[in-house]
Amino acid sequence: MEHQSESPTLEELALQSSFQQWVRYPTPMLDQYWEMWMQGHPDRITLVNQARELVLSLHFPDDLTLEEVDEEWSKMQYLIQQESTEDVHVYHIERRRSLSFWVSRAAIVTGVLLGIALVYTWMRPLPMLTYKSGYGQVKNVVLPDGSTVVLNAHSSIRLDATWDANKPREVWMDGEAYFSVKHQSNNQRFLVHTPDSMTVEVLGTTFTVLSRATQSRVILNTGKIRLHRRIAGKSEAVVMQPGEQIALKKETKKLEKRMVNPEIYKGFTNNKLIFQNTPLPEIISQLEELYNLEVQTTDSLLLKKEFTGTFPINKPALLLEAITRAYKLQVIKERNRLVLEPVKDTL
Incomplete structure (x- = not known):
């Protein structure tokens, strides 16, 4: 509004x-x-x-x-x-x-x-409302129907300034966001569109959507949603149940479904980063997307490691310190560029 x-x-x-x-x-x-x-x-x-x-x-x-x-x-x-x-x-x-x-x-x-x-x-057409979160910032947004959205860092949503009760409620998003959608008495649909041609259709539920350059996924917390994807002129639809994650593999363009703990992926709504046996390449991607960093490593074996821990979202330095201690690394920093490399043994 x-x-x-x-x-x-x-x-x-x-x-x-x-x-x-x-x-x-x-x-x-x-x-x-x-x-x-x-x-x-x-x-x-x-x-x-x-x-x-x-x-x-x-x-x-x-x-x-x-x-x-x-x-x-x-x-x-x-x-x-x-x-x-x-x-x-x-x-x-x-x-x-x-x-x-x-x-x-x-x-x-x-x-x-x-x-x-x-x-x-x-x-003139009614204007669009745009909400954005900065790097390292989490933002709470209330939509015209009373539904709420929590934007993770470096994310945005767009929507019409007013919603017609006889038309679907539509949101266009980029980045990562947690939605809590209010069910309407007329069963009005709620649609979330992502840049990679995926649309999440719901009636009333809670879920997390991630759409970034390196990965895209939808995780259902409660209720039921239908995930639509259009590719090569063909439409594909998948119904999701609570606890399921559907990820779009960028390399193969295929959707992969698996069971996860949804609470881990909504940690940012409480200003936390939660990792549970998370591959380090995924953590590196989050550091880059959330904090405008460029992270590299000289140790290829490091990319096969996993990490577990919980950290404040506004203190990425604590996460970096924990990773370097766990894997005996040192950080070489040049402005926004970080290089992770093994600590050299000294005699």
Whole structure:
């Protein structure tokens, strides 16, 4: 949902696309949002009612094009200039007219300008909301339907500013995120799209999605989801049960299913990195993705090792220290580039 200012003016409130959507085409979700907004801003209820009347009083042809709007705008600018000149002339002749007369004339001009702005706003597509987390940062996001998303570091999601109750709820993501989806009374679908042509379809559940350059996977915590993938013009669908992980192998482009402990993979929601017999190449990938590091090793045997441990997500140095101690390594650091190599024996 679009961010609302604490004390919007009448014009600012009327111009907000989500407000216009609610007034003209209300949905249960929009009703709930604006009711909660007014509960939190009881002093703005009169303003909301005035803005609502303003939006409803403005009627424009459905087939009006942007070119026609531009033409009308040019005409209106000319008329406003003429109006201003006339006002000055009349004012000199009839100085005794009441202040309310001039206020009403100004209100008409303001209303016309606001109407034109509303046309532009209404004819354009609703904006997309984007939420991003930085390197080493975990972010919590509340979606328009009350569902929640926890973004792991260096991740993002995009979604429409408002959701139509008669259409699927859709989110486009990149990186890693944990979703807790609220089931809707009309069984409205919830879709998560990833860059590698995978779509997770749910009704109400909790799950983790990872989509990065080196690996992609979906892990189901609770409920049931259907994973769709489109490849070479063909569609593939797999139904998942709680505790299952489906990973997309980048080399073979095939989906592989196995049972896992979902709690390990959602550790970042509690600001933790949890590893349980995790291959070191996977840990190295996480260091690179989460902290904007380039990690290399001169010991090929090290890439066959596994590691177990739990660490604060905001302290990658503790993880590096534990790995170097466990495998007798030293770290050579050059800015964001780390080289792991065995400690040389000294006589």
